[in-house]
Amino acid sequence: MKPVFMTYTKKDLINLAVCMFLSVLIIPTFIKTEYWYTSILIPWLCLALATIGQQIVMGYTGQLALGAAGFMAAGAFAMFNLILRVPDLGFVGSLIVSGLIAAAFGILFGLPSLKVRGIYLMVATLASQFFIIWMIDKFGWFKNYDSSGIITAQDIVILGKPFTTPLAMYFVCLAVTTVLTLLAMNMARGSTGRNWMAVRDMDIAAESMGVSLLRTKVQAFAISAFYCGVAGALFAFCYLKSLEPVAFDIKLSFKILFMCILGGLGTINGAFIGAAFILLFPVLLNAIGNNVFHGAIDATIISSIEQVIFGGLMIIFMIYEPLGMAKLWENLKQSIRLRLSSSSVKNLKSSAQKSE
Amino acid sequence: MAYERKFKIGKPILEVNNISLSFGGVKAITDTSFNVLEHEVRAIIGPNGAGKSSMLNCINGIYKPQQGTVSFRGQQIPNITPNIMAQMGLSRTFQNLALFKRMSVLDNILVGRKLHTKTNFLEVALQLPKVKKEEKLNRERSEEIISFLEIEDIKDTPVGKLPYGLQKKVELGRALATDSTIILLDEPMAGMNVEEKRDMCRFILKVNDELGTTMVLIEHDMGVVMDISDRVVVLDYGKVIGDGTPDEVRSNQKVIDAYLGVEH
Numbered sequence: 001m002k003p004v005f006m007t008y009t010k011k012d013l014i015n016l017a018v019c020m021f022l023s024v025l026i027i028p029t030f031i032k033t034e035y036w037y038t039s040i041l042i043p044w045l046c047l048a049l050a051t052i053g054q055q056i057v058m059g060y061t062g063q064l065a066l067g068a069a070g071f072m073a074a075g076a077f078a079m080f081n082l083i084l085r086v087p088d089l090g091f092v093g094s095l096i097v098s099g100l101i102a103a104a105f106g107i108l109f110g111l112p113s114l115k116v117r118g119i120y121l122m123v124a125t126l127a128s129q130f131f132i133i134w135m136i137d138k139f140g141w142f143k144n145y146d147s148s149g150i151i152t153a154q155d156i157v158i159l160g161k162p163f164t165t166p167l168a169m170y171f172v173c174l175a176v177t178t179v180l181t182l183l184a185m186n187m188a189r190g191s192t193g194r195n196w197m198a199v200r201d202m203d204i205a206a207e208s209m210g211v212s213l214l215r216t217k218v219q220a221f222a223i224s225a226f227y228c229g230v231a232g233a234l235f236a237f238c239y240l241k242s243l244e245p246v247a248f249d250i251k252l253s254f255k256i257l258f259m260c261i262l263g264g265l266g267t268i269n270g271a272f273i274g275a276a277f278i279l280l281f282p283v284l285l286n287a288i289g290n291n292v293f294h295g296a297i298d299a300t301i302i303s304s305i306e307q308v309i310f311g312g313l314m315i316i317f318m319i320y321e322p323l324g325m326a327k328l329w330e331n332l333k334q335s336i337r338l339r340l341s342s343s344s345v346k347n348l349k350s351s352a353q354k355s356e
Numbered sequence: 357m358a359y360e361r362k363f364k365i366g367k368p369i370l371e372v373n374n375i376s377l378s379f380g381g382v383k384a385i386t387d388t389s390f391n392v393l394e395h396e397v398r399a400i401i402g403p404n405g406a407g408k409s410s411m412l413n414c415i416n417g418i419y420k421p422q423q424g425t426v427s428f429r430g431q432q433i434p435n436i437t438p439n440i441m442a443q444m445g446l447s448r449t450f451q452n453l454a455l456f457k458r459m460s461v462l463d464n465i466l467v468g469r470k471l472h473t474k475t476n477f478l479e480v481a482l483q484l485p486k487v488k489k490e491e492k493l494n495r496e497r498s499e500e501i502i503s504f505l506e507i508e509d510i511k512d513t514p515v516g517k518l519p520y521g522l523q524k525k526v527e528l529g530r531a532l533a534t535d536s537t538i539i540l541l542d543e544p545m546a547g548m549n550v551e552e553k554r555d556m557c558r559f560i561l562k563v564n565d566e567l568g569t570t571m572v573l574i575e576h577d578m579g580v581v582m583d584i585s586d587r588v589v590v591l592d593y594g595k596v597i598g599d600g601t602p603d604e605v606r607s608n609q610k611v612i613d614a615y616l617g618v619e620h
Contacts, residue, residue, distance in 0.1 A: 183481040190480040190491065191466070191473045198456050198467045205454035208416060209534060210442035210471040219477060266458070 023174055028167060037166035038239070044272075044279050045173040046235040051259040051271035052184050053227030058257075059266035060193060061220035062200025063113045064121050067128035068256040070109075071225040072232025073248035074132050075102040077142050079233035080243050083154045084144060091158045095176065095233055102229020103222040105132060110221025114214055129253055133245045143243070151243045153236055169238040176234060180227060185268050187223070196220055197266070228256075258310060262317055264324025273325045282306050363568030365586065366394035368430075369538060370446075370572070375414055375424030377407075377594075384410040385421070385594040392538070397564055397571045399581045402591035403614060408574045409451050411591065412540050415572075416448050417441050442471060447536035449527040451543050451574075457516035461526050464515055465501055468533025469494040501529045505559060521552040528556070532563060539563075541573040545580060553577065557584050582606065590614070 008016075027041070050068050057065045078098035082089055089097060109128035113121055136142045143151055156163040156172060163172050187193055195216045198206035207213055236243050255278060263274020282303070289295065289302045321327055370392040377385040385407045392398045400408050413419040415426055417436035425432050428444050447468070456464050472494060475487045502511050505525050510518060515526055524544060531539045544560070545553045561584055563569050575581045581588060582602040590598035590611050598608040605611055 186483050187477055187481045190483075190487065191470070191475065191494075192477040192480045194459070194463055194467050195470065197459050197463070198470075201456035201458055202454045204418060204438065205450065205456070205530075206467065208418075208438040208442055208448055208454075209467050209530065210439055211467065212439055223477065 020178075034166045037170045040279060040283070041170055042166070042173050043235070043239045044275055045177045046231050046239055047256065047259060047279065048272045048275040049177050049180060049234065050228045050231035050256050051263065051275050052181065052268060053224040053231065054256050054260040055266065055268065055271050056184065056196070056227065057220050057224035058260055059270075060188060060196040060200065061217060063217060063220065064118055065113075065125040065221070065224070066122045066253055066257060067109065067125045068228045069248040069250065069252035070129035070132040071102045071105060071228035072235060072252070073136060073245060074105050074225075075099060075229025075232035076236035076243055076248065077136050078102065078229065079237065080151065080153065081142065081144070091156055095230055098233045099226040099230040102232070103226040106221040106225020107218055110218050113217045113221065129250055133248060136245045149244060153241050153243055156237055173234050173238050176230065180230065181268060184227070188268060258314060261314060262324055264326030265322065267323070267326040270324050270326030273329065277325065278310070281309070361395070362565060363395040365396045368392065369394040369428070369570055370415070371427040372411070372415065373425045373427065375411070375421045375426070377410055377414055377419055377421040383594055385414070388424070388591070388594065388596050390589045390596060390599055392570060392572055393587075395564070395568045395570055396586040397560070397573070397584055399585035399588045400572065400574045400591060401576070401578070401581055401588055406591040407594040408591055409542055412448065412542050412572070412574065415441070416446065416540060442534065442536075445537040446540065447531040447534040447538075448540035449524075449531050449542055449544060451546070453520075453523050453527060455515045455523055455527055455530070458514055460512050461507060461515055461518070462498060462502065462511045464526055465498040465529045465533045466494060468530040469498060471534060498533055501532050505529050521548050524548065524556070525559075528559060536569065538570040538572065541571060543574050543576065545575060545577060553580060560584060
């Protein structure tokens, strides 16, 4: 019998159903506090989306790029200007076009990847980070000549309905993230993803198989920037609710890089795990500081401890588990499955002995 | 040979004309010419450092020779790159294994189907019906190759975890997946034991026999070379010192001298 190929296995569909069930039904039913939506769930979805972008270029295509926040800024400010100047486009239309504008920057700043690699490429892509932020700061047009430095983001209106409550915004982020995650998975599992990984693992052999390095690398940069651009627009409109270039500084780029590495290079679910960890870990540390030590530890010390632990974890993961937390999760599931199956084998054996 | 070949050896398919390649002051290849006929098994032999791998790299476009030309099907190719040669129907394997280490065996072979994949990333992202159809065809062809090479049981293993001999097989599989008319094999049997070598010979001959694929191979094991190849070209210090059937080459004094050394 010939093997039948399916894009999604039964397991994938179950996973998808569980995720959708949790995020659409369980979370809105049981979480009522606004804090969870405004400070954790919405930024989590936005940053996970940006991390998928970083995964595409770094985890899948193997191009060490550092400038995700720059593309996010491009997306956010493009969104602001599109809603301001081309209101007919609507929210979803503007979101797509701002992603495309970020993708154009991605193509531009991805071109050095054809000549330089590794740490040198990282330095070259840093240019995108600084150039985009500088451009927005320098030309008043991008901020609609607002002198205060912080612009309030317009309200989200989709098909005439306002989406202004935290829960509504959460659903907007969830919908966009879900669609883009599925598209990313399709690409990663299909021929597109294979080309990316071939370039990552052995570029000269990839070229000998007819994979164009130019096209594949530039394509990865463009798609990555598209994801970052959309994520940046959501980040500004749903989480920050304001637009300021400072919010998209190099620190955010590093944060996304950490999410990518800790989550697991070359995995899509790793993007969500990494983003959740980096967002929740400070919250957890603060809770420990407040509840266990009753505020005896200064908040500044706690934030320093956070940096130390992140740094340590990065080194540990790079050395012992380069595939990150997604791989740990995979291993955990496998060991549970093994234990379950071995115990069921034991049960079978013992029952067989009894029957004898 | 006693048996009748399905694909009769035909006209020259690949011609190398007066190629010279040097790295700085070191001359790797000097004014070398030879040709490869359609459907034949052609071996390139020579002592270490004779310029064999450099020769393949020139044909495939990884190195740019300072002089000389490469013609494919009688047509001179002006600006050779690995990509152009792949599109013209020339595939290859590498001496030091150039597999995609973190990808599974099946995925590695599927990359070989790249030139038979016409859908773009947007269509793949949206999983249009034509993407599914194409993916299904590519997977079927890859599975065929996998069962031909008898590596079904490892098809989902990342190639980086496989032993050397199996990796060599996967690399051959990836080259086969391109459905190229000519395949360059750079030491396909290096580091293999007798049994693995016998298997590899069988695969090479079978592909040549059943699909008519022209094979150009570099090999050190003289027994193997003399057994499986139709014609042999011998390089020494970047120059051709012998060219002909295995028997002709075996009795060529220059070749004997190069391999055994000359009494002074």
